[in-house]
Amino acid sequence: MAIKASATVQIDEPHVRVTRWTFEPGTSTGPHVHEYDYVVVPVIPGTLTMVDANGDHIAEMKLGESYSRPKGVSHDVVNRSDAVVSFVEIEMK
Template sequence: MCGKAKAGTALPTEFIHNERARVTEWRFMKRGDNTGWHRHEYDYVVIPLFDGFLEIDNGNGSITKAQMKTGVPYFRKMGVEHDVINGNDFECRFVEVEII
């Protein structure tokens, strides 16, 4: 995730970073762990590695609950600003692929 303005408590592990893509696994150990507020500078795909929910804080005072299904990816355009939060009572992970 690019443009990170405030560090969160989720643990990123970067697997690939080259001139075409950046692939990062995000690990949330417990409910409430978060990525930290950030803005995406590239289009990206997220592949959840769990069944459950992520809570998305878009900075407008409300939290959106997004359902995740193991292996079912979703795509977002660059420019998204948010903080992603573990909304589950268990550890969860996802892989993020940024298209540079």
């Protein structure tokens, strides 16, 4: 069984949810499907692995370089590196 990454909900309102995700080495979100469009803002840069139906994809989380994805994305986010990685996820409800 995988060890879960730390998720701290900072804001949860009718129109938006903001969650800080912190990935210690060897942790993951677990497989999930995004219910909402979302934006990711890296706060501790590093390398994460996105695991989906098409295989593994390396994601370089660069400090201050945000990206967005549409609802429906289905993946597991895994920290296979030796360093802590963290980002803030902003979901538009």
